Amino acid sequence: MLRKILLPTIFLVLGYGFWVSPDFKEIAAGVAIFLFGMLSLEEGFKAFTGGILERILQRTTNRLWKSVSFGILTTTVMQSSSLVSVITISFLSAGLIGLASGIGIIFGANLGTTTGAWLVAGFGLKVKISAYAMPMLVFGIVLVFQKSKSLKGAGYILAGLGFLFLGIHYMKEGFEAFKDAIDLAAYAMPGLKGLLVYTLLGAAATVVMQSSHATLVLIITALAAQQISYENALALAIGANVGTTITAILGAMSANVQGRRLAGAHLVFNVTTGIVAIVFIQQFLLAVNGLSDSLGIAEDDYTMKLAVFHTLFNLAGVIIMLPFTGKLVTLLERVLSKRERLVDEPLYLNEAAMELPESAMQALRNEMGHLFENAYELIVSALSLKPEKLRSSQDLKQLVAASPEVEKIDIDDIYDRRIKVLYSAIIAYISQVQSSASEHFGEELYQLRMASRNIVEAVKDIKHLQKNLVRFSQSPNDKIQEQYNNLRLQLAVVLRELAEVRVDEAEGISLLSLDSIQVVLEEGDVTANGELDRLIREDSISAEMATSLMNDSAYAYDVADNLIQMARILFAPSERELREVENELLLNEEEIGELLKAEDEEGSN
């Protein structure tokens, strides 16, 4: 409802303002150009996020202080805390970074964004920046039309800066002319009432503009034109800080629970900082005066003093909140907890992760890991084994012998609730990513699609196998019972080895370890190793049993083979070059055959 009336109201207010005052039109145009500049700047920086930023982000956020520093640095360079928030949310949603690291980045971004006030107050108002804006726009637009991604990105950044400068110029000019017509300073409100009212005004303005940076520039230019009092400007700056959390909350709506937790942390931080600033406003003013004196800022240079205040209260917020990061994480995890559902749902696939190709790919890999885990549990349960015991070092023969009778489980139901939903979501997500990501990821996306199909095929094969596993595990014929237990054991070996390879992924030879599993699989193939012929010859099993065993042996082989094929893709190193080299060293069918032959010869000697 509010959303429906918000846009027409804004249009009406603006329209009325333009009709009443041409100077207001100039100020509003300044804000619009400034916001457009921010968008252009974000677009430009996004062009450089195809690897470099992600690598830095992953490497430099393992400690809290590093996360904070990363937030400060990137926001200072990019002059957009929104972009940093969006990247952080997409990385967090994709599972690339943890919540504590994300919170650290957001704290840092809050501090980094204060450099914008320094730049505008110290440089933007004192120099005729429109003179810089024009060449920047011209060169920027020329670069935007280039084919190279980097040049295009640089063009957007340059044009973005040009628009920012131009926006500031128009706001400055507008306020200068505006003050001759209307004196907004007459509406100044002193005391606590003014502090609260202007804080709310600052928050509302930021919610509408979706940029605290734009609000702050507006405040600074209005303050420079003496259209608002210094006291009220401070309150507006506090409000802008609180209002900016709306951007993060809106961004987190399309994110998963981790993204929502991060938005929650952002809200807690900015509201706490705002309350601290309001309660201790007098102390902050004293500190600002003292600091300004030592920095050589003139007593009546209120725009610079506003910049000092902005930095100081955000710094205070970081100092106050940083020691409580761990507790904040616990609180957010408790308040925004994952709901236990009968029907599983994707954990990583969300729109926020799709913001960047790298995070989208990581989200896909993580979700496929989730799908694999569910399929793994289902397959292990279908063999009447327990996943935790299979992952332990307990002897597998004993484990299989401990549960001789296979219990039937409702595979169709588990498939519908825990596999199909994820599989469908993965396929849909791949299609979405494919349409937006570059060709660079095309092959990998195809591979991931194949791997998810392998998982589903393995589940379908175990469903076929289960029927006779249950039937023959209760058979009075010891021989057929033994053969079906062998199938269970063979699959258990493959499943345990796969689990081990997954844990050892970091070792760097994960793909190569899969060759050993392939050898186990070929070795145990009852149809190929002559075991079946022997049983028929010795009349140990009936012809019907033999055909069932042949079919089921093929199903067991397919379960394992599908899982190995999936692992070749999913457990492969993310580094392309390493992946390619590992693939070259993998043994082919012929080489595996030779190994088996040599083993046979060794066994017969």
Add this chain to the structure above:
Amino acid sequence: MTSEKLIDKFHTLLNMERRKQKEKRDKIRTLLKKLKKQQMVLKGKLEKEQSADDRKRTKRNLKVIQAQRKKGIKLCKSIKCK
């Protein structure tokens, strides 16, 4: 560093194809080192292994690694790993 080495490095930097080859060589070398390490670990394990099943498993893994190393060394020679 001799001037020849310096020129060689400069050439590698400029030549994309050559750079890729160098990266590949480095990766193979790293992998071969890891496989060698793994081989040593498995050899040590094999000596201590008591149960027949575990011995068989370790022996099999050792053979796979030996075959992969053989393949890696061959590949390394073909692209002139030093």
